[in-house]
Amino acid sequence: MENMMKKRIGIIALLLMSAASLPLAAQPMAGMEAQKETEQASHQGTGKVVSVDRARLRIKLAHEPIKSLGWSAMLMDFSVVNASLLNGLREGDAVQFELGKTKQEDLVWVIVKIGRR
Ligand SMILES: [Cu+2]
Numbered sequence: 466m467e468n469m470m471k472k473r474i475g476i477i478a479l480l481l482m483s484a485a486s487l488p489l490a491a492q493p494m495a496g497m498e499a500q501k502e503t504e505q506a507s508h509q510g511t512g513k514v515v516s517v518d519r520a521r522l523r524i525k526l527a528h529e530p531i532k533s534l535g536w537s538a539m540l541m542d543f544s545v546v547n548a549s550l551l552n553g554l555r556e557g558d559a560v561q562f563e564l565g566k567t568k569q570e571d572l573v574w575v576i577v578k579i580g581r582r
Pocket of ligand 1: 528536537538539540541
């Protein structure tokens, strides 16, 4: 009987020790706040028009690397903020564009400016 009591106390002591060594939960939050402040609101890119979908306000680009976003060159579908941005753009056009966010909390980048190079 006495042996079992000692064993139980030993287990409780171990649990308390591991709880005390957990890192503080507040620390990563402070780091995230600082990162948000230095985050850019817009990014510049260049590429080539692959296709234009005027009805859906979308454009497919083969874009070159966008270093400020850490993106490599790729084929990508973008939304544009308004239809007039697509005026005069055709498949094969070399373009430069600017990516922005429609809302501060949006995670998706949309084209806010685009023109032929
Ligand atoms: Cu991309």
